[in-house]
Amino acid sequence: MAITTPRSATQLSVRPYAPGDEPAVLDLVGADRLPGQPLTTPAMLAEALAGRSPIDTDWWAELEPPTTEVIHDEAGRVLGVVSYAKRPSDSAGFILWLHCREEQALAEALIARALDRLGERTAHAFEFASALTLGLEGLPARHRPATAKALHSAGFTGRDLWRYMRNSLPFSGLPHAAHVRVDEGEDPPGKRLEVREGGELLAEATIGCPVAGLGVLWWISVAPPARGQGLGLALLGTALDLLTRLGAREAILYVDDDAPPGDTERDRTAANRLYDRAGFTEVDRLHSFTRRP
Structure with missing residues (x-):
């Protein structure tokens, strides 16, 4: 041609x-x-x-x-x-x-x-x-x-x-969640963090094993009854600290914030606010x- x-x-x-x-x-x-x-x-x-x-x-x-x-x-x-x-x-x-x-x-x-x-x-x-x-x-x-x-x-x-964001590690100034259970994750390979109270899951996060000094925060969520108490920010601080200990020098994450108006289940306003507050910067939109x- x-x-x-x-x-x-x-x-x-x-x-x-x-x-x-x-x-x-x-x-x-x-x-x-x-x-x-x-x-x-x-x-x-x-x-x-x-x-x-x-x-x-x-x-x-x-x-x-x-x-x-x-x-x-x-x-x-x-x-x-x-x-x-x-x-x-x-x-x-x-x-x-x-x-x-x-x-x-x-x-x-x-x-x-x-x-x-x-x-x-x-x-x-x-x-x-x-x-x-x-x-x-x-x-x-x-x-x-x-x-x-x-x-x-x-x-x-x-x-x-998608919103693609990054931050340098180590990152100081964030609170840390108490009584966090950390288990091995398989898909993707990494760690799963859970905060429970009386057997009830209050918050969870999934991070990937660092690749060439880069760690991914794949997922973080807080159950509706536990929202508004700072647990999401504290779990984020714990997850970033764990990524640092695993050898990550940078953290990246993705926010699927394409929910149509009125879709409260997929609304990511709170998530975007959380990551902005934690100092993550937007690299690009996917x-x-x-x-x-």
Whole structure:
């Protein structure tokens, strides 16, 4: 295919990913790395190529083996990569991940290639967290505006779903919860913290095992009868202290604050207020995309 890039008018071609492309693809992924995210390793890339991920495991298990392709110039230099797959249960297609140093013409070409190979069907993009990142379940739209624009140009509609936040560790100044029970967690691997009174669960939190000095707060909640007493902030302080002891130098978290007005069960106003008060800063908003035939 011939497309024009900001670099120059050049002839570009698409071919299947090959093992020798690993260094170039890792560089492409690294160019899009966000604060609070680890460098993608060859092992992480291998998992993504195989269609596996430690996060959203069940969703990935529903997909056919993914196809990964690279776009390269006449000199053979890899300029972009895209991975896509189909889901047999509903015949939907998925653009799983895509990297091209935010050159919009390349993003458009890779998206067009994936859509052509997926065929006429409902297609989703950046719907699941891949093994390339530590839980990024969506496209960070502010950091990757060219990819977002290319998706919209291809007929996708975006959904603003997640708030991605980070904080440095150790973090002082937060209270700590009393009588916290800590157990091993399996999905994802890490620790589960519980505060109980008389056998009744008052609050809980889940943290991930640190990766390259990065720890994730996956979940924190307080039962309705125990809210408004500072327990959430205290449990957050305990969780961050535990992440520090486990070797984390940074903490990240995700807030799914896309609940429609009036949905009190999924309202995350209190959670956002809690994390802002604790000093977490927003890195980006995570978007997923859908294109109907």
